[in-house]
Amino acid sequence: GAGVSQSPSNKVTEKGKDVELRCDPISGHTALYWYRQSLGQGLEFLIYFQGNSAPDKSGLPSDRFSAERTGGSVSTLTIQRTQQEDSAVYLCASSLDRGRGLQDTQYFGPGTRLTVL
């Protein structure tokens, strides 16, 4: 079946502009995650959504970052007034929550490479 998709694949913007990154999870997956991968580094958790529960925003680096998930499916990560240090690959993942503390694997999209000039 179709995997996690993200758009755009690459985004170049000027410092100070706002950007929106989109994630379309695997159909039926109730959990959705955003991570950031800065050049040559590992992945850093940003935010996750689970069904109708309040999202865990504990990883967002500043109030310029926000995310929403509409209808329990597609998610948009918005970065306002972009800075050069926001340049990174933004990865989205989704997983199927089996409930009762059972975990399932997170499947990743191809990412959006953001470059802030």
Place this chain on the structure above:
Amino acid sequence: AQTVTQSQPEMSVQEAETVTLSCTYDTSENNYYLFWYKQPPSRQMILVIRQEAYKQQNATENRFSVNFQKAAKSFSLKISDSQLGDTAMYFCAFMKHGIDGGYNKLIFGAGTRLAVHP
């Protein structure tokens, strides 16, 4: 707080040989999951293998196997019969066992860049 450490920034191996990538982690949790993900130049993160901490048996997936030492908090990945297509960044990741649901954030190591040479 949990941390994941990959002490080998780069590794190289000849095609058809075996290579082992190291990973250690720190946690006070008893129930958790460990993963190895592969990231080729295409950027796509691909799950290689996963291990539930409550299972004593080491996970295997074809040419990939792990050596999970819970007491030592060690989780190494062994790749047998290395292939050119195994060239990629490899990330070790930790996930705490959720209480209310089957989800939680992944905590990643810094990665090991593996090059397989012909």
